[in-house]
Amino acid sequence: MPYAPLTDKEREKILTRIGVTDFAALLEGLPRWLRFNGDLKIRPGMSEQDLLGHFKDLAGSNRALDSIVSFLGAGAYNHYIPATVDSLISRSEFFTSYTPYQPEISQGTLQAVFEYQTLIAQLTAMDISNASLYDGASAAAEAAAMAVRVTKRRGVLLSGALHPAYRQTIRTYLQASHDKIQEVPFCTETGATAVEGVRSAITDETACLVVGHPNFFGSIEELEELSGILHERGILLIVAVTEPLSLALLKPPGACGADIVVGEGQSFGNSLNYGGPYFGFMAIREKHLRQMPGRVVGKTRDSEGRSAYCLTFATREQHIRRERATSNICTNQGLATLAAGIYLTSLGRSGLKKLARINLSRAAYLKKKLESVCGVRPAFSAPTFNEFAVKLPVEANKVLCALRKKGFIGGLALGKYYEGLPDSILLCVTEMNSRADMDSFSAALKEMLKELG
């Protein structure tokens, strides 16, 4: 049998050693009424060759971004992944190992995580990073919960321009602990969080504000202004970054007063994978270390004084602290962060900065192109990175549907998430969108709008 190599003869040998006559006899130690005696009603097994064929069919009944021009972003980004990434994460010493509980034979994973922590800290300009959380949304939820612990206050403010799924996830995580979650509006003119709205929502019970940056509309937030307002009242600013490539271009949140920076790491070397696995990153100020959720790797020494790495500060974690832990997370997204480390170092500082500028330039190119299409105008005025919203003269869904028929995924209709924006779409442009694609897309849109209206 595949994956269970004991032969019948070997089973006999084992049964004899255990001292039972057959497998049924061995199971007699289990209550008879709790045993399952039927056959599982699942499809029969197949050979490896047939299996691959079957899954090729399944994959083939998707239409993935390798075969269509797409301007989808909204929390998951289509970036080019250098060949080094998959080649190196496929080293089986990495991908077939467990969490590095035994540091003496896990120095590879441990050093890679230590480096990952450093890279995240460098990009965010924060002091410390953990070893990862599940994804950007749950990282935002963990950050909010952490802010509640740090401030010992229970009010959580969410920017209305924060990714909707992030807001929902924060609610899911915090709902049971009866924290008070309130949304603050965004400015319909700029598409950024309404500073006045924040000011008026603040109370003595406010623990934190969570903003996206760039936010769900791609708008760059006024972090420094916000942090100024918040810090006056001892409130933490949590910055959630869905597109971390922006960190190479924009002034880092840590330099803008952020207290916790979380985000989605997928852009860094992880495939779209229909939503996962990605990884959530979290970077914090050193003073909050003991409230940080998740694993962290530290540098130490071995018995002979040689430098070495190990998991540390485990007393925050569930396996030691149980119900008093800073989080319940155990298995995290190790391999996805390894991919990120390989990705980031493969591009290096200049490569990453250049890539961010390419994304910016291309998005600006499309933005300009679309603005020239009759009836299309930018939905918001704030500066953007590689994602932006436009307002169409007709209902967005209608346009997107028609565009799909022409072979374009024209972005995301915002109406589903914001009642007030039924005509707006969110578009993302990365290095994967060529000029030719953008030209033909805007031509198609132009034509379509003519037809539709």
Place this chain on the structure above:
Amino acid sequence: MPYAPLTDKEREKILTRIGVTDFAALLEGLPRWLRFNGDLKIRPGMSEQDLLGHFKDLAGSNRALDSIVSFLGAGAYNHYIPATVDSLISRSEFFTSYTPYQPEISQGTLQAVFEYQTLIAQLTAMDISNASLYDGASAAAEAAAMAVRVTKRRGVLLSGALHPAYRQTIRTYLQASHDKIQEVPFCTETGATAVEGVRSAITDETACLVVGHPNFFGSIEELEELSGILHERGILLIVAVTEPLSLALLKPPGACGADIVVGEGQSFGNSLNYGGPYFGFMAIREKHLRQMPGRVVGKTRDSEGRSAYCLTFATREQHIRRERATSNICTNQGLATLAAGIYLTSLGRSGLKKLARINLSRAAYLKKKLESVCGVRPAFSAPTFNEFAVKLPVEANKVLCALRKKGFIGGLALGKYYEGLPDSILLCVTEMNSRADMDSFSAALKEMLKELG
């Protein structure tokens, strides 16, 4: 610059250390008139992302067997390759290492080759295998040259049913040394080498006979009868196997009196790759070891008596013996034989035997199906493994061309290789051909033949 990481500053440092002012100064030690001062007229470099895009376009303008039903064989076989193979040959300690000249840090390659040698010996029932030759055809040529050395005779007989490209390659290799190459006819009834033809072609100068097995028509040869005839006169029987999967089913050549067994190893875990890299294998009798071409790995000990492996019998080779070497081969097909080793052990004895029986059964299925098509009949009567020839009622090329339009590669037209067989095609069936494919293929053929005639 990709792949050449010295920065400008580092270049300066190096130039200073060398003691020259700039790179041009360094080159002054080269005659000015032998330097190239222009710019190479090749296309400009591109980013990794663009490169991949470009090669995807190139690959996409092929139509490969992943997207078409094909019955092509004729020396290259479309087999399923278990995922273990590519995963393991992609271990960079294997694929980024050189020939294991330094055994102490090459034990992995060396043991793998030692195992490969054993597997080949087991499959062929011969004493010894070398570490590989370029491909099946050049291995056949090396075998013929070896037979000349062993027998000190210069006559080489080639079966007319040996793969045409093998015959051509043998001629290329031996032409310069003025060996006498003669072809012996095949029996037009059975499709096997004409035993009488062999008998009458033999002279005192005959060194060897080279036969395919199964031969180019898929026919199984009467090896035992042939070896009997040859050995009486001190002539070596060289068996060339283009489809080594047959070795798991058929009585091995070593048990039929073969003196040298060579063949194409591609079927064992190597992709079709438009013809290469494949690998040639060669298995011999121990007594001929010193005349064997190519590398060989042997078992030995280290300074502390622990068992270890190293390249051995190098005194046969070019780097020691220079013009008196048994061959000029240096770089061989190491990684392709590693793939073969992984393939063979992944299937194991029973898997390999079963696969051979599956190939046999499927080929028999198609053979029978085609025989039921009006006007089609078997070209030859000898038993076959997974490849066989049929005679059509019309010119083969016409039929194949029409079949291609219907999405089938219907095999190989034999007329190009044998004037007398303009109506015959050679078909191969492996585990990659499903029953549905065979059914629709024979239906298409039936319909077509009705139309054509």
Place this chain on the structure above:
Amino acid sequence: MKERAVKGLKIKESLIFERSAPDRRGIEPSYGAVPAIPPADLIPKRFLRSPDDTMEGFPEVSEGDVVRHYTRLSQWNFGVDTGFYPLGSCTMKYNPRINESIARLPGFKDLHPMQDEEYTQGALRLMFELAEDLSEITGMGAMTLQPAAGAQGELCGLLAIAAYFKERGINKKRVIIPDTAHGTNPASAHIAGFDVTPVKVGPEGILTLSSVLDVLDDDVAAIMLTNPNTLGLFESHIKEIADALHERGGLMYCDGANLNALMGISRLGDMGVDVIHINLHKTFSSPHGGGGPGSGPVGVIKALEPYLPVPRIVKKGDTFALDSEYPLSIGRLGAFYGNFAVMVRAYAYIRRLGPEGLKRVSETAILNANYIRAGLKERFELPFDHVPCMHECVFSDKRQNEHGVSTLDMAKRLMDYGYHPPTIYFPTVVHGAMMIEPTETESLETLDNFIKTMISIADEAESEPEIIKNAPHNTIVGRIDEARAARKPCLRWTEPKEESS
């Protein structure tokens, strides 16, 4: 067989930041046909990094350096492919290579989570069928695949329980959790808003009805049982406990992370369990990746289905869709639908094996664990010796303690022999626990060699304990000072500081 640990060449490697040199180029992207626009023309300067910002020593290395760096790091690691990895409760079994190929098919890998459903039918079908199969394997009424790991599955399941009671206006604040439970259980219960009531396992290593009855009252929302539990034992009283709980209106949560021993042998859903989570990265063989990603599907009885997270995958006629119209749902657990690529691997695993294969897997897992149990119990204290143990068995270091040798020492010593140590000091109910889970993918020879090695370590403990106490000797670093890491925290590289080697 002659597998045997030796020492050989490894190359130590500096941090990637120390391999960096100014202006050294890695993989540079290109602008292509789109003109470069200076950022400052598009974005006010106050939002931008200054152009000469060095990003605190962010590395600049060549492509070849990156490859060599991570290759060397990998060579310091031990994986399932390296050798036997009997890490109890973690189910470190062979990760089929074909699943890696399948997960990388462009149709899966390049699929965007926001794509219209008409483009994602294959993915949705896969998830739907996987959920169906997992429901059948566990005997549950409905399944969500969204949780990213076991712990998130626990949270999901407990939030569903909380929502269930809330909707009914019932206020139950406590969750009973045995002392053998994994730490995630109480931690999840806490996040889900419950108070944790610990309960001790009985003398046989499993929970008894009477000890539950001692703490059971109307305030108990749920009992979280792990079955098979972390002692490797089947919770034989689970049904009576569930019945008693149900009588009080509580719900039964089962941590199904150890499902590896149960497939086709016993179904949690058939024993009164209302909610379970399972770990695809254990039972269903998707690789652990040095710490994830995982996937922790949650199965519930029909009555709890409305509370499962959204979106849910539904079948409408012949097509599949994502549906978020579940007003009672606990909401979302993450931005998208969980760790899809892990599900792909798990489903490939199930489809490859089929019902007989899965059953054979569990049978073999049990056989192998019992073989270890039988082979070692003469030399190592086995506090709870029940036949059969399920997926694992847990020894104590009591006898070796007499010679001053602890579980930690023996764990480190095992490395010298080429084995990954078992899980140690868990569960805490066993003194110096050594939790050994061989899994079904190991050959008999490997088990025999491991048993021999453990016995020779037991011998060493008696004859030359120092060699164990100073272990490991064969690894690239010696025993690591974990206390120091917390005492003198250094959690990142920083630019100016020179690293000591």
Place this chain on the structure above:
Amino acid sequence: MKERAVKGLKIKESLIFERSAPDRRGIEPSYGAVPAIPPADLIPKRFLRSPDDTMEGFPEVSEGDVVRHYTRLSQWNFGVDTGFYPLGSCTMKYNPRINESIARLPGFKDLHPMQDEEYTQGALRLMFELAEDLSEITGMGAMTLQPAAGAQGELCGLLAIAAYFKERGINKKRVIIPDTAHGTNPASAHIAGFDVTPVKVGPEGILTLSSVLDVLDDDVAAIMLTNPNTLGLFESHIKEIADALHERGGLMYCDGANLNALMGISRLGDMGVDVIHINLHKTFSSPHGGGGPGSGPVGVIKALEPYLPVPRIVKKGDTFALDSEYPLSIGRLGAFYGNFAVMVRAYAYIRRLGPEGLKRVSETAILNANYIRAGLKERFELPFDHVPCMHECVFSDKRQNEHGVSTLDMAKRLMDYGYHPPTIYFPTVVHGAMMIEPTETESLETLDNFIKTMISIADEAESEPEIIKNAPHNTIVGRIDEARAARKPCLRWTEPKEESS
């Protein structure tokens, strides 16, 4: 940087045959919908293996065992990804990962060599353009890609030369080959039917016109020169030698395996060379695979084009075709068109770099080699010190010999420091040659560390020679008794014999 060799855990592994157990199943194929027919119903029994034939111990192992087996074997190997590999003449440089992805695209990988040309236009275009680029890089008039490696390229080129003379009815029997030439050169010449006349290089390590003139006569068909030669030196007199040879009606063959130093810097075709071969697995970075596959394209002047092997790739309008209608051709060198997947990698390499990139590669290769030369010549005898050396430099062990330390000793000692040794004892014109080729993909830090290490070995040779003479110490096996392997041949595993460990 702190890269540094240490000793760490490795696991020795038995032969795969010793991991086998009867009836253990690996990856089993399935019959699918086609009924199984007993072989004996289709093929007479005398042709068949008996059904219970055990195939001499052919292994039966599980999939997991195979993966672990080969993973462990790999861990005993040293590759370019492991560390610096200055194996002279072998050009062990970084193998770009993207080329591996590209070579595995289904449109290349699953292409059958017998497919109709209408289905293989992409492959044919690739080969055509690669041949064009190689012609431009080398300055040759025509190029074949068919040879599977450098040695087969030599044979190909020499057979073309032989065919050229034969067609003209000219009988020339000799090929002049310098003593520094690679062993494949004389071996190939012999197979091509020529007699070899060796000639000594001059005092500067390169061939002089006068020494050629000493042996040059009308019987000389060709001179085989390697440029840059195996001493790493540019053959500066090549043009005069070619002129003299041409005057006598001979042809100039150049072994271009060391092209890595010449791209964009000097073209062999511009210096009177009539035939060259190059090694794609060196200069063009396709990985060496532990001993191949390679690819050895051959370039010729226009006059020799008719003799190149068939089939040739030709362009007809916008389409590409395989053409075998070359009546003067030497014929075929193999069953198909050579090692296509190696060509794919080489072409990807060229297209990634473009003309400036290739030139930068060669410049950097030269700079790095000269840096090594300058860094080591104070401590190691450098018999031919010419500025510049090209891709490599060759030292002698003369000075260390005084302390009883040989090149072999130092080579083994380098392993202890985490380096692959250089090529040793070749070329034979240098006493105890150490042929060091750093290549362009190494960083300056790596070169510095290597230089430091070599110097500390030179120190050791003086102060503690024993440590060198007993090296290596850090590898999983000690120094290997190569003589014994030939004295007591054991070239395969056999069933009954028990292996000694």
